[in-house]
Amino acid sequence: MSCNLQDPKILEAYSEIIDYEPTDWLILGYNDTRDVISLYDKGTNGLSEFRDHLREEVLFGFLRLDDRFILITYISEQVSGVRRARALVHGRAVATLMPVHNAQMTATLPSELSDTNIYTKLKVGENRVPGKSNSRPQSMSKRNSMRIQSGAAGFTPSSPVPSENAQPSPESGISEEPEIIEHEDATQAEERYQEELKQQQEERERQEQLLEEERIRHEQEEEEKRAFALAEEQKRQEIEEQERKAAQEEAEKRAREEEAKRAQAALKRQLEEAERNGNTLLTGYVSVLNENCPFWKRRFFSIGSSNMLLYRVEGVRT
Numbered sequence: 444m445s446c447n448l449q450d451p452k453i454l455e456a457y458s459e460i461i462d463y464e465p466t467d468w469l470i471l472g473y474n475d476t477r478d479v480i481s482l483y484d485k486g487t488n489g490l491s492e493f494r495d496h497l498r499e500e501v502l503f504g505f506l507r508l509d510d511r512f513i514l515i516t517y518i519s520e521q522v523s524g525v526r527r528a529r530a531l532v533h534g535r536a537v538a539t540l541m542p543v544h545n546a547q548m549t550a551t552l553p554s555e556l557s558d559t560n561i562y563t564k565l566k567v568g569e570n571r572v573p574g575k576s577n578s579r580p581q582s583m584s585k586r587n588s589m590r591i592q593s594g595a596a597g598f599t600p601s602s603p604v605p606s607e608n609a610q611p612s613p614e615s616g617i618s619e620e621p622e623i624i625e626h627e628d629a630t631q632a633e634e635r636y637q638e639e640l641k642q643q644q645e646e647r648e649r650q651e652q653l654l655e656e657e658r659i660r661h662e663q664e665e666e667e668k669r670a671f672a673l674a675e676e677q678k679r680q681e682i683e684e685q686e687r688k689a690a691q692e693e694a695e696k697r698a699r700e701e702e703a704k705r706a707q708a709a710l711k712r713q714l715e716e717a718e719r720n721g722n723t724l725l726t727g728y729v730s731v732l733n734e735n736c737p738f739w740k741r742r743f744f745s746i747g748s749s750n751m752l753l754y755r756v757e758g759v760r761t
Contacts, residue, residue: 445478447534448540452482457569459485460507468493471503471537478534490561494553501530503537505544511565512546521550524639531635579738 459466469485470493480503486492493506501522504515508600516534518527531549538547546564550556715725730739731753742756 446536447479448536450481453480453540456482456485457505457541460505461512463507467507469505470496471505472498473501478529478533480537489559490556494556497553497556501526503534505541506561508561508565510544511567512544513561513565514538514547515542515556516547516549517556518549518551525643528639529637716721718746729753 453469453471456466456469460469465487466485467487470483471480472483473479474481474483483498483502484496484498490506490508493504497517499519499521501519502515502517504517506513506515514534514537516530518530522530534547534549538544546568548560588641622685713724723745725744727744728741729744731742732739745752745754746760
């Protein structure tokens with residue numbers, strides 16, 4: 444997770460700050476990139492102006508207060524966990540590029556960068572020699588300038604290097620106590636980064652599982668809808684077939700009734716005509732059973748308009 448710190452304006456602004464020129468703060472940021480860090484702003488009006496230039500993203504700041512320096516990593520609460528872990532790792536590279544600092548701190552809100560917190564962190568005003576001025580320490584400035592010049596060319600830091608413990612002269616006004624350098628533990632930052640990646644992977648897998656379950660549920664619902672629609676269609680066809688058969692049977696019944704009516708009407712006309720003309724309507728043979736004889740007898744019959752005659756022999760009445 445190395446970062447690119449090749450922007451020449453970074454070392455230029457940093458040099459101005461540690462050389463006690465009017466510039467007393469700078470802010471670095473990613474400028475919509477993943478790992479390219481460049482100079483955002485710099486100024487001459489101290490901590491209040493520094494706070495006014497904070498943005499809701501990952502920022503790296505360097506600030507001079509009196510004769511002390513602080514390196515600040517600002518990570519907005521809106522920043523995701525992965526970017527947060529990456530920023531902590533990149534902060535070590537920034538600290539390597541700017542080795543002259545008395546303290547480091549990480550903040551998530553502008554209120555955490557209050558004058559009281561910063562001055563307390565830097566221990567400004569403590570361990571001062573009475574009567575000493577806060578003028579620029581020439582020996583330190585010269586040494587820092589040489590350090591910057593020697594490390595500026597082709598510098599792409601990836602791991603922290605502890606700051607030098609300068610031994611200032613009594614005239615510098617700086618306390619004799621060693622500088623306090625607070626570095627984020629690389630192993631812990633890497634573990635947090637890996638843990639964030641693991642959590643993101645688990646979240647992606649969980650989302651994929653939910654999407655897969657949703658897809659299966661949707662397919663099942665669609666299949667149920669298709670099966671229901673097919674069953675409804677079959678039911679509709681069965682009803683239509685039943686209605687068609689019922690209509691056909693009804694039509695056939697009406698046709699039979701009409702045919703029977705026509706046949707009955709025709710027979711009636713024949714009977715009426717035969718009655719008028721005295722004609723025989725029907726002749727033939729029929730088997731009859733006499734009540735006094737247990738045997739069936741074959742007889743010839745003749746049906747007129749109003750009577751029926753039986754004959755033992757055709758033409759001879761019984």
